Amino acid sequence: METLALLAGGFATALSAQNLLFAFAGCFLGTAVGVLPGIGPALTVALLLPITFKVPAASAFILFAGVYYGAMYGGSTTSILLNTPGESATIITALEGFQMAKRGRAGPALATAAIGSFVAGTIATAALTFFAPVVVELALKLGPAEYFSLMVIAFVAVSAVLGSSAVRGLTMLFLGLVFGIVGVDLQTGQPRFTFGLIELLDGIEVTIVAVGLFAVAETLHLAARHRYGEDELLPLSGSLWLTREDFVRSWKPWLRGALIGFPFGAIPAGGAELPTFFSYYIERKLARRPEEFGRGAIEGVAGPEAANNASAAGVLMPMLTLGLPTSVTAAIMLSAFQSYGIQPGPLLFQTQGELVWSMIASLYIGNAMLLVLNLPLIGLWVRVLRIPRPQLYGGILVFATIGAYGVANSVIDLAVMYAVGLVGMLMKRYDFPVAPVVIGMILGPLAEQSFRQAMTISQGDVTTFLTRPISAAFLAIAAALVLAPPVLRAYAASRARARSSP
Amino acid sequence: MNMRRRTFLVATVAAAASTQAFSPRPTRAQQRFESxxxxxxxxxxxxxxxxxxxxxxxxxxxxxxxxxxxxxxxxxxxxxxxxxxxxxxxxxxxxxxxxxxxxxxxxxxxxxxxxxxxxxxxxxxxxEAGVVVVPPNSPHRDWASLAAAFRANPGSVPVGGGSAGGTDHIALGLILKALGRNPREASYVAFAGGGPAQAAILGGQVGAGISGYSEFAEQIKAGRMRALATTGAERIPGTDIPTLKELGVNVTAANxxxxxxxxxxxxxxxxxxxxxxxxxxxxxxxxxxxxxxxxxxxxxxxxxxxxxxxxxxxxxxxxxxxxxxx
The missing domain is CATH 3.40.190.150 (Bordetella uptake gene, domain 1)
Known part of the structure; x- marks a missing residue:
């Protein structure tokens, strides 16, 4: 119960008028950068760093936490409405969310995303409050071998997004893997596929490709077809709000998403994207009507949106308990701690208890604030769809360009984004799915690096993946996911044959 | 669209204002440069x-x-x-x-x-000097023990640090060379950034770690990593970790x-x-x-x-x- 008393103390600090204002400013800014493609929470927090010279530490961290959470809320909006994910963690949301919007169900999609984010964010914050040290100790048990085996499961889960043709889906996955290789290799320091361009040494930014494939490609695609009057209309129909059925179909995915997302935030190789793939995969497998997936299944929005918010809270756990940054935003927040002369580490809770608890309290407040901020906005967002297509997509292109340039002030990034956009347009024309490209780009480097790290540690012994128990368990799960469906199908078929033949 | 544009403007203005408004006002007493x-x-x-x-x-x-x-x-x-x-x-x-x-x-x-x-x-x-650390449950209690393991077979101790060819990797290369081994024999495990490297050392996934002192300072103070040696010319103020020079290894490296x-x-x-x-x-x-x-x-x-x-x-x-x- 000591925890509750400390948390109450944190609320006392966080609920002061000044800090509430900082929380609101953070949530608002965060939602805005989440909506804008390319610009993410990491860059925003970095740009806000100079305020640490003048503002008390608690207020600055309340602001940063608001930006971080807010970006997770805002990112889903453009994914759903316009098929242009604002952040890499909301790419999966676009798959079902945009299909819902196309069928005039943008309102319920936005609502389930906002409420799911709130539910999962609150559950994850509560878990952070009470279990952070335990979860972090468990996460430390995972080494490179376990991460690699986890990536194997993730590659199996990719099958859910391959689309109608497995060959086309896998082709796109491999294209993504190739994009992921570009840049200096971490283990040897040698450049790969950079074609002598210094700007490519750090690799291609995932957000640049995502914005190119979704926003730019979508725009070019529409522009190319506009003259022929093949413009897809998005009529608004039905309720803006969740119906009873929507709610019944959403609440379980919210909870499962929270459960999947939270631990992923805590592991150093996690990130917010992986749990969204897993959540999508699981919802698709568990859905009563799996045939609806790809045509606007609300579960496919509710689950991944809950997962990415829960993982955002998860990321704060290793940062606050051990001083370990597991995301770029967390790393920048750590440098903010240092400019206050605070060295974040295992002793942070003891030495800076008041600050940490007020930051945790602000997460609860920020979550509630974001829900209040976002629900009324749904009506307004949906009206965006009434803007005539040419103007709307012209505007998207402008924002995508600003956002992509803003990531690193690099013209090469812009060139890559437009080149990828052109390829993306052709992919749409010939019905190649785009999601596997981005997923390959995220998973490929993670899998490759953890495989090689594990091999260096085991001194070249491949059996390390099987002799380490957690790694072996992950591989067993992956094998079961691949083998179980055909085996069960064959079994059912042989039973049916046995019954039908006398 | 209007809404999007407005929020974006607010965002940029707020970011710009934060850098401007909080900087101290200059007093132009002994100004040496206009800008x-x-x-x-x-x-x-x-x-x-x-x-x-x-x-x-x-x-x-x-x-x-x-x-x-x-x-x-x-x-x-x-x-x-x-x-x-x-x-x-x-x-x-x-x-x-x-x-x-x-x-x-x-x-x-x-x-x-x-x-x-x-x-x-x-x-x-x-x-900033570098520091060589081991996980708390490591068999190597002091530098002599780790150095002996390096001398016997550098590959047997996987060492975690930053990207290949970076300052951490260079420091390890210098150490192995000073110990009479070929730097290429190292089992160097490169991690992207301080977080993953620290996690691997804390969890005992690697045998040792090497990085700038500030990266590991809090873990060392909390007893979650054991510091064996630093790479500076002198000891880091406020610590009692010996330098490699003191330990008879002729290496100094600093970032x-x-x-x-x-x-x-x-x-x-x-x-x-x-x-x-x-x-x-x-x-x-x-x-x-x-x-x-x-x-x-x-x-x-x-x-x-x-x-x-x-x-x-x-x-x-x-x-x-x-x-x-x-």
């Missing part, structure tokens, strides 16, 4: 960025410089920003670029046509940071910048920042710094060749 253009060849938030911003903070508080303009161009250990600075600011007397050991190594491993040799050394400001001017400036213009940074270094604000951020003062200006830089480049080149990376 300084500060180029950071890295993204906001990292070590080079905070060095540049700290110079601004101290210089403006003391009224040495009227205003600062910043440009951040990150990537490839400074190798993306450096050519841009050299080409665009040639002969500009009030332009500075932040750089350091990482830039020395990156120029060599990437075989970049423009390197740190193409800018004018002004002053080294800070440095230093400093500032450079644009090529093509006159000797008088160079001297004016050296005087400015010397004055910034003397301010009480700078001392305060050093203490607050736990940076080690390593001030070295002008020709002495230029000589140090030449030596550092030569030394780094040798190690990277030994490691097979140059």
């Amino acid at each position: 300084i253009f500060m180029f950071i060849p890295a993204g906001p938030g990292g070590g080079w960025d905070s060095t540049g911003r700290a110079i601004e903070q101290a210089a403006r508080a003391a009224g040495l410089v009227g205003s600062f303009q910043f440009e951040n161009v990150g990537g490839a250990g400074g190798m993306v920003g450096l050519p841009r600075f050299v080409n665009q600011r040639r002969g500009q007397a009030n332009a500075l670029i932040v750089g350091g050991s990482v830039m020395v190594g990156a120029g060599i491993t990437n075989k970049s046509p423009i390197t740190i040799r193409d800018v004018v050394p002004i002053a080294r400001l800070t440095e 230093w940071r400093g500032v450079f001017a644009a090529p093509g400036i006159t000797p008088a213009q160079r001297q004016a910048l050296i005087d400015l940074i010397t004055a910034v270094h003397a301010t009480p604000q700078w001392k305060e920042i050093l203490a607050q951020r736990a940076w080690t003062d390593a001030f070295l200006a002008g020709d002495a710094f230029a000589a140090y830089l030449r030596e550092d480049i030569a030394k780094t080149e040798t190690v990277l060749k030994d490691l097979g990376l140059a």
Whole structure:
């Protein structure tokens, strides 16, 4: 119960008028950068760093936490409405969310995303409050071998997004893997596929490709077809709000998403994207009507949106308990701690208890604030769809360009984004799915690096993946996911044959 | 669309206002420069960025410089920003670029046509020694034990640190060479960034770790990592970790940071910048920042710094060749 008393103390600090204002400013800014493609929470927090010279530490961290959470809320909006994910963690949301919007169900999609984010964010914050040290100790048990085996499961889960043709889906996955290789290799320091361009040494930014494939490609695609009057209309129909059925179909995915997302935030190789793939995969497998997936299944929005918010809270756990940054935003927040002369580490809770608890309290407040901020906005967002297509997509292109340039002030990034956009347009024309490209780009480097790290540690012994128990368990799960469906199908078929033949 | 545009404007204005409104107002008493253009060849938030911003903070508080303009161009250990600075600011007397050991190594491993040799050394400001640590449950209680394991078979102890060819990898190469082994025999496990490397060491996934002292300082203080040796010339103040030199291993390595001017400036213009940074270094604000951020003062200006830089480049080149990376 000591925890509750400390948390109450944190609320006392966080609920002061000044800090509430900082929380609101953070949530608002965060939602805005989440909506804008390319610009993410990491860059925003970095740009806000100079305020640490003048503002008390608690207020600055309340602001940063608001930006971080807010970006997770805002990112889903453009994914759903316009098929242009604002952040890499909301790419999966676009798959079902945009299909819902196309069928005039943008309102319920936005609502389930906002409420799911709130539910999962609150559950994850509560878990952070009470279990952070335990979860972090468990996460430390995972080494490179376990991460690699986890990536194997993730590659199996990719099958859910391959689309109608497995060959086309896998082709796109491999294209993504190739994009992921570009840049200096971490283990040897040698450049790969950079074609002598210094700007490519750090690799291609995932957000640049995502914005190119979704926003730019979508725009070019529409522009190319506009003259022929093949413009897809998005009529608004039905309720803006969740119906009873929507709610019944959403609440379980919210909870499962929270459960999947939270631990992923805590592991150093996690990130917010992986749990969204897993959540999508699981919802698709568990859905009563799996045939609806790809045509606007609300579960496919509710689950991944809950997962990415829960993982955002998860990321704060290793940062606050051990001083370990597991995301770029967390790393920048750590440098903010240092400019206050605070060295974040295992002793942070003891030495800076008041600050940490007020930051945790602000997460609860920020979550509630974001829900209040976002629900009324749904009506307004949906009206965006009434803007005539040419103007709307012209505007998207402008924002995508600003956002992509803003990531690193690099013209090469812009060139890559437009080149990828052109390829993306052709992919749409010939019905190649785009999601596997981005997923390959995220998973490929993670899998490759953890495989090689594990091999260096085991001194070249491949059996390390099987002799380490957690790694072996992950591989067993992956094998079961691949083998179980055909085996069960064959079994059912042989039973049916046995019954039908006398 | 209207809504989107408005929120975006608010966002940019708020970000701009935050940098403007909170900077201290300059008193124009002993102002030496009307304005300084500060180029950071890295993204906001990292070590080079905070060095540049700290110079601004101290210089403006003391009224040495009227205003600062910043440009951040990150990537490839400074190798993306450096050519841009050299080409665009040639002969500009009030332009500075932040750089350091990482830039020395990156120029060599990437075989970049423009390197740190193409800018004018002004002053080294800070440095940070590396530290060799082991997980708390490691069989190696002291340096002698770990060194014996390295001597017997360097590959048997996987060592975690930052990216290959970076300062951590270079320090390990120097150590193995001093112990009489080939640096290429190391089982060096490169991690992307401090977080994953620390997690691997804390969880006992690797046998040892090597990185800048500040990365591991809090874990060492909390007893979650055991520090065996530091790579500096002297012990880190406030710690009792022996240096490699004390332990009989003739290795010193430190990650230093400093500032450079644009090529093509006159000797008088160079001297004016050296005087400015010397004055910034003397301010009480700078001392305060050093203490607050736990940076080690390593001030070295002008020709002495230029000589140090030449030596550092030569030394780094040798190690990277030994490691097979140059």
